[in-house]
Amino acid sequence: MKTKLQNKIALNIIRIIAALVVLILLFLLGDILISGVPHISWHFLTSASQSFESGGGIGVQLFNSIYLLLLTLIISFPISLGAGIFLSEYAPKNLFTSIVRMAIEVLSSLPSVVVGLFGFLLFVVQFQMGFSILSGAIALTFFNLPLLTRNIEESLRAVPDLQREAGMSLGLSKWRTVMRVILPEALPGIVTGVVLGAGRVFGEAAALIYTAGQSATNIDFGNWNPFNAASPLNLMRPAETLAVHIWKINSEGVMPDASAVSAGASAVLIIVVLLFNIFARIIGNSLYRKLTATK
Amino acid sequence: MSIEKYNFSEKNILQFDTSKHQLAIVTQGLQVYYGDKHALIDGDLEFERYRITSLIGASGSGKSTYLRSLNRMNDNVAKVEGKILYRGLDVNSSMINVYEMRKHIGMVFQRPNPFSKSIKSNITFALKEQGLKDKKKLDEIVELSLKDAALWDEVKDDLDKSAWSLSGGQQQRLCIARTIAMKPDILLLDEPASALDPISTSKIEETLVELKKRYTIIIVTHNMQQASRISDYTAFFHMGHILEYGKTKNVFTTPQIKATNDYISGNFG
Numbered sequence: 001m002k003t004k005l006q007n008k009i010a011l012n013i014i015r016i017i018a019a020l021v022v023l024i025l026l027f028l029l030g031d032i033l034i035s036g037v038p039h040i041s042w043h044f045l046t047s048a049s050q051s052f053e054s055g056g057g058i059g060v061q062l063f064n065s066i067y068l069l070l071l072t073l074i075i076s077f078p079i080s081l082g083a084g085i086f087l088s089e090y091a092p093k094n095l096f097t098s099i100v101r102m103a104i105e106v107l108s109s110l111p112s113v114v115v116g117l118f119g120f121l122l123f124v125v126q127f128q129m130g131f132s133i134l135s136g137a138i139a140l141t142f143f144n145l146p147l148l149t150r151n152i153e154e155s156l157r158a159v160p161d162l163q164r165e166a167g168m169s170l171g172l173s174k175w176r177t178v179m180r181v182i183l184p185e186a187l188p189g190i191v192t193g194v195v196l197g198a199g200r201v202f203g204e205a206a207a208l209i210y211t212a213g214q215s216a217t218n219i220d221f222g223n224w225n226p227f228n229a230a231s232p233l234n235l236m237r238p239a240e241t242l243a244v245h246i247w248k249i250n251s252e253g254v255m256p257d258a259s260a261v262s263a264g265a266s267a268v269l270i271i272v273v274l275l276f277n278i279f280a281r282i283i284g285n286s287l288y289r290k291l292t293a294t295k
Numbered sequence: 296m297s298i299e300k301y302n303f304s305e306k307n308i309l310q311f312d313t314s315k316h317q318l319a320i321v322t323q324g325l326q327v328y329y330g331d332k333h334a335l336i337d338g339d340l341e342f343e344r345y346r347i348t349s350l351i352g353a354s355g356s357g358k359s360t361y362l363r364s365l366n367r368m369n370d371n372v373a374k375v376e377g378k379i380l381y382r383g384l385d386v387n388s389s390m391i392n393v394y395e396m397r398k399h400i401g402m403v404f405q406r407p408n409p410f411s412k413s414i415k416s417n418i419t420f421a422l423k424e425q426g427l428k429d430k431k432k433l434d435e436i437v438e439l440s441l442k443d444a445a446l447w448d449e450v451k452d453d454l455d456k457s458a459w460s461l462s463g464g465q466q467q468r469l470c471i472a473r474t475i476a477m478k479p480d481i482l483l484l485d486e487p488a489s490a491l492d493p494i495s496t497s498k499i500e501e502t503l504v505e506l507k508k509r510y511t512i513i514i515v516t517h518n519m520q521q522a523s524r525i526s527d528y529t530a531f532f533h534m535g536h537i538l539e540y541g542k543t544k545n546v547f548t549t550p551q552i553k554a555t556n557d558y559i560s561g562n563f564g
Contacts, residue, residue, distance in 0.1 A: 162408035166470070169368065169402040170421035170477060171394045180424070185411050292411040292457060 029270065036267025039260045045268070049216055049245065054257035058265050060216040063232055064133070064239040065272075068212060069202050071137040071235075076144045077194065083145075084152025089178050108146030113206040115142050120210035131238040136212025143207050144197050151193030155186040184291040191284030198280070199273045205243040213238030214248055242269050301533065303336075307551040309528070309541040310341060317344040319481055319511035320365065320400070325377035325387075327360050327369065334360045336535045338377065342481075342528075347503060347512040349522035349543065352532030353563065358515045361532070362483050365513070366400040367393045381481075398425075401479035405486040407466035409458035409473070414450050417458050417469055418476045436476050444472035445502045464495025468502060475510065482506065484514040488521065500525050519559065523547050531555045 043057060050056030083100075091097040119139030123129045159182045167177030216239070219232045226233035240248070242265055249255075249262045311318060318341050325338030335357040342348050350358040363369045365379060367386065370393070379386040386396055409417050418440055419433045427433060437454070441447040446468040450461070458469055467487055474482060484503075488496040496518075503512055504525055516522050522529055523543055530540040531554070539546055539555040550556040557563060 160408075162404065162406060163410065165368065165402075165404060166408045166410060169366065169397055169404075170473065171396075171398040172421060172424055173394055176424060180420070181410055 032263070032266050032270055036263040036265075036270075039264030040267060044264055048218060049261070050255055052255055054255055056255060056257075056261060058242060058245060058261070058268065060219060061240055061242045061245040061265070062268065062272075063219075063221075064212070064216065065202060065241040065243070065269075067232065068133055068136055068140065068208075068239060068241055069198055071133065072140040072144055072201050073194065073198065075137060076141040076148055076197075079141075080145055080148035080152055083149045084156060085178060085183075087149070088153045088156035089174070089182070104146045104149055107142065108150070110142075111206075112143055112204060115139055116207035116210045118142075119207065124211060130236065131211065131213030131215070132236045133212055133239045134235040136208050136239065136241075139207045139211040140201050140204060143204065144201055147200070148193060148197050151197070152186075152190055155189030155193065156182055158189060159185045184288070187291065188284050188288050191280055191287075195277050195280040198276055202273055202276070203243050203269060205241070205247045208241055208244050209247070212241060212244070214240050214244055216240040216245070242272075301538070301552075301554040303534070303536045303538070305552060306537070307539045307541065308339060308537065311343060318342065319344040319381075320386075320513075321378075321380040322361075322365070323378040323380065325361065325364060325375070325379065327357070327364055328374040328376075329372065334373070334535055335364070338364075338537060340530055340537060340540060342511060342513060344511050345507055345509070346527040347507050347514060347525050348528040348530065349526035350513065350515045350530050350532060351517075351519060351522050351558075353558065354517075355534075356532035357535040358530075358532040359485055361537075362485055362513060362515050363402075365481075365483055366397050366402055367391075368402060398477045399479050400481045400483060401474035401477055402483045402485065403467070403470050403474055403487050406490050407463055407470055409461075409466050409469050412458060413455045414458050414461070414469060415454040418473050421473070421477060440472040440476040441469075443475055443502075443506060444468040445498060445505070446472055462495070464491045464498060467491060467495070467499060471499075471502065471506075475506070479510065481511045481513065484512065486515050486517060489517060496521070519547075531558065533558070 045057065045062060046059040047057030048060055049058060083104075087097070087100065091100070116139055119135055119142070123135040123138055124131060129135045156178075163181050163185065164174075164177055167181045168174065172180070217237055218230070219234075219237070220230040221232055223231045224233060225231050226235065228234060229237060246262055246265050246269070249258050249265070253262070255261065321341045322338050325335060326333065327335035327338075338357075338361055340361075350362060352358045360369065360373070364373075364375045365386070367375075369375055375387055377387065381396075381400065384391065386400070410420060412420060415437055418437045422433060422436065438447060438451075441450065446465060449465060450456075450469075453460070458466060461469060467490075471482075471484075471487070488499045491499065500521065503514070506512060507527075514522075514526065526543045528541065529543040529546040531538050531546065531550075531552070533554050539550060539552045541551075546555065547559060550559060
């Protein structure tokens, strides 16, 4: 009887804790969405921001955030994939491997503001890249790399060794086995990792303030020549992102509707991250089904 | 019951008269080390072509270690010394292209390990990797190898379904089909039925007896009934030594070595 009671108490405590976590999350999400969603309109999503008058939008910042995220993924994904494959499939147990692993751990524990200042000193000042999308994307790559590498390594490691033996016993080289057997099977885990990393990157402000800059220059959405300074695709223009915009409005915003813009922008940020999550999961699952023939 | 000490220098190993028997693969003085542990000592065996040879012995006797050395699956985990002669080449030499060699010496593992792909792709996958693109030819090989593995009738309408939707026994026969689709000479099987139920096991056994018409089969098994049912020759492994090797009937009815006799009559193992 006593064991049963103990079990019941423990179970209920765990339930309460779990409910608490969910409640806090719901409260946070609800608060942001309730105060933010009423301010979202097509005009708000597409027009440029205003510094002194009310009625400004977040169009440029929204575009900057998405563009920066894409650039970061384009730079960091191949590097992480290579590093992850090396660590999980090829790395011998020696000094070099443990140094690589330690470097990744140190990198992942760096505060993002330190990454931002490092990016500022090295890329913005030393390499004279200025406040630019490229500087921002490289800083975010430092930020994203350790997480993504670790995730890809673990996803590959989770594929049973039996699959590697199957590939090898059919005369496939180790490389082909990894690329055609192991990687497809690890894909859902990798996609989840990319999404989690993307959410972090999308909401990151501290690493961008000193790298991608705090100004949203007017860009011409009719001009898609990446070498033109007014083009949205230009890599060397300063680009304030949504998260940086929220931080700036709240610390030094002087427009009359600052709190409304901040609330609306926060809601948009959260909605975009949620959407990104959902889409990536759908894509990841359908890719997995296609590669593995599971219905 | 404590394990008796046996005299490992006392051996009874069959050697073939090569004017009457065709040999598929021969090992000479094979040694396998896992770190400091000498897991296989002086492995000298000859395997006749188009026959089933069973490797029996207690757990840790070295039989799986020996089998996995034959197509170099132990390369990364153990040090293998000695000669493995196949078609006049030493498979254990560093000059050998292991990937090419494994197409000739295929392997089926203890636990079924189909790829997470469709039933059909499980068979075509490695062939496509080799550059075979002809769809008609691929379909033909799929059908033939599934028929050889006695699986065709059960899956012919579900070729695009995931291999994981099959039962364990069907998965194992798919793995056999996948291996023979490569048209190997020699089929190595590492306890292929130990994870399966009796009905699946007997289906696998029937398949193997059918396959020996065209393949040389070497099978590791814990199941002595299985060894006596299907194999022509049997080798007995004990603590890293191969103590007895001969016709299955002789090994099981009139073993010449005390350790073999004790193992077969169930005194240890």
